[in-house]
Amino acid sequence: xxxxxxxxxxxxxxxxxxxxxxxxxxxxxxxxxxxxxxxxxxxxxxxxxxxxxxxxxxxxxxxxxxxxxxxxxxxxxxxx
Amino acid sequence: xxxxxxxxxxxxxxxxxxxxxxxxxxxxxxxxxxxxxxxxxxxxxxxxxxxxxxxxxxxxxxxxxxxxxxxxxxxxxxxxxxxxxxxxxxxxxxxxxxxxxxxxxxxxxxxxxxxxxxxxxxxxxxxxxxxxxxxxxxxxxxxxxxxxxxxxxxxxxxxxxxxxxxxxxxxxxxxxxxxxxxxxxxxxxxxxxxxxxxxxxxxxxxxxxxxxxxxxxxxxxxxxxxxxxxxxxxxxxxxxxxxxxxxxxxxxxxxxxxxxxxxxxxxxxxxxxxxxxxxxxxxxxxxxxxxxxxxxxxxxxxxxxxxxxxxxxxxxxxxxxxxxx
Numbered sequence: 149x150x151x152x153x154x155x156x157x158x159x160x161x162x163x164x165x166x167x168x169x170x171x172x173x174x175x176x177x178x179x180x181x182x183x184x185x186x187x188x189x190x191x192x193x194x195x196x197x198x199x200x201x202x203x204x205x206x207x208x209x210x211x212x213x214x215x216x217x218x219x220x221x222x223x224x225x226x227x228x
Numbered sequence: 229x230x231x232x233x234x235x236x237x238x239x240x241x242x243x244x245x246x247x248x249x250x251x252x253x254x255x256x257x258x259x260x261x262x263x264x265x266x267x268x269x270x271x272x273x274x275x276x277x278x279x280x281x282x283x284x285x286x287x288x289x290x291x292x293x294x295x296x297x298x299x300x301x302x303x304x305x306x307x308x309x310x311x312x313x314x315x316x317x318x319x320x321x322x323x324x325x326x327x328x329x330x331x332x333x334x335x336x337x338x339x340x341x342x343x344x345x346x347x348x349x350x351x352x353x354x355x356x357x358x359x360x361x362x363x364x365x366x367x368x369x370x371x372x373x374x375x376x377x378x379x380x381x382x383x384x385x386x387x388x389x390x391x392x393x394x395x396x397x398x399x400x401x402x403x404x405x406x407x408x409x410x411x412x413x414x415x416x417x418x419x420x421x422x423x424x425x426x427x428x429x430x431x432x433x434x435x436x437x438x439x440x441x442x443x444x445x446x447x448x449x450x451x452x453x454x455x456x457x458x459x460x461x462x463x464x465x466x467x468x469x470x471x472x473x474x475x476x477x478x479x480x481x482x483x484x485x486x487x488x489x490x491x492x493x494x495x496x497x498x499x500x501x502x503x504x505x506x507x508x509x510x511x512x513x514x515x516x517x518x519x520x521x522x523x524x525x526x527x528x529x530x531x532x533x534x535x536x537x538x539x540x541x542x543x544x545x546x547x548x549x550x551x552x553x
Contacts, residue, residue, distance in 0.1 A: 161325075168277075168403075168405065170277040170405070171277070190276075190277055190405060191302075192302075192329075192352050192353065193275070193301065193302040193303035193304075193365070193366040193367065194301070194302055194368065194369060195276050195277070195300065195301055195302045195366075195367070195368040195369070196368070196369040196370075197369065197370050197371070212403075213403065213475065214402070214403020214475055215403070
């Protein structure tokens, strides 16, 4: 059984309540490496790239482009 | 060691070139702080994840040939002309102060105040005078660097482009980032020195934003200049980036006239007509089907659809065209 890890939405600022997932940079089942851009979010007129912190395969993307996400929510599942 | 503060006033007033230059510095310069000061000819600039079709009047901008360009930062739609000063500030990103707009607009407000303009901050990222917006800003964060840029209305023609920012009266549904409307004003008449010019204001702002750091004039090398021109042409002048990058949306518009019943429903993907449903009066079912078929997969552009409809719908083509946008 391979290990999976939830990639969660970071709280980008103390006041951030929600961000919009504006674009995926990867597809389901795609191999990713630490440092690769996974997705982009927008909040308070800031567009920010979120990078992978470890290598693996993206098992599942939990949101669609345009969906709002709250800090701490699982955005994707990574299989090591 | 003291960090350098490199300043460049661009000579170009071409929005595609200036956004390309800004992106080049953001992507290629990994250390130091950069300030670009730039102005554009009449143009409309949309946020990175906006739907152009929800923000501007497509038939009007295509006919008037007003450039509509997509920038790399978040937020809403703005218009520029030569009376509007833009500044871009590129530096290291401090994760401790995400969306730290104060760090950038603070010195700007201080400079304006010193020159007599009663500017103050509003919301996170706007600057107002007497409640009216004079400056908006937005950012993008990538690989440890931040790009903050903003507008400053000096003596822009505030009504000039307003009609282009009245989108369709049809119904659009999408998950795109929406604009927030604000009432705006120019700052020219607020300066203590009534002879203030945009050129002098540029120098004042550069000094204010440098906050005592040693300023250096930045010049581009030839290879960089070529790369900037290339991306200005291939990215910022391309329909695919400026229009086609709009998030998918549905569009619906219908007439209430009993003499000319029409209902148009479209699904637009990457700027192209992915699905199309047209209802005309009962006796014209075949014609409607033919039009649907021909519109399928075409780019959702006014001039393109106009040409196609001319051939298919004859004298009614103008009328039908109205319901397609």
